[in-house]
Amino acid sequence: MLPTITVDDKKCNDPLACRKCLLICPSHALGLGTKVGPRKFKEIDPDQFMVAGVRYEKCTVCMDCVKVCPKSAIQVSFLTEVKK
Numbered sequence: 001m002l003p004t005i006t007v008d009d010k011k012c013n014d015p016l017a018c019r020k021c022l023l024i025c026p027s028h029a030l031g032l033g034t035k036v037g038p039r040k041f042k043e044i045d046p047d048q049f050m051v052a053g054v055r056y057e058k059c060t061v062c063m064d065c066v067k068v069c070p071k072s073a074i075q076v077s078f079l080t081e082v083k084k
Contacts, residue, residue, distance in 0.1 A: 002056045002057060002078075003056060004078065005030065005056065005074070009073075012050070012069075012071060012073035016049050018070065021051060024065060026062065027058040027060050028058060029053060029058045030053060031051070032051055033049070033050055033054075034048045035048045035050055
């Protein structure tokens with residue numbers, strides 16, 4: 001079962017300056033992206049960057065990203081299936 005990595009964008013409001021979760025993740029399960037997509041030869045407003053889980057299959061659930069986040073913006077969990 002793959003973990004679910006959730007990053008609250010309202011709490012994580014400056015991922016370019018912080019980057020602690022990106023630097024500490026041993027399996028690089030988190031990635032930095034933008035809310036506007038790629039913009040060739042155009043500058044992107046720093047407010048448009050965000051951290052997201054991108055490689056769920058690589059996540060080892062070490063919880064280092066959760067521990068190091070100064071704003072408690074990251075949650076790692078497993079979805080549980082409801083049995084009928």
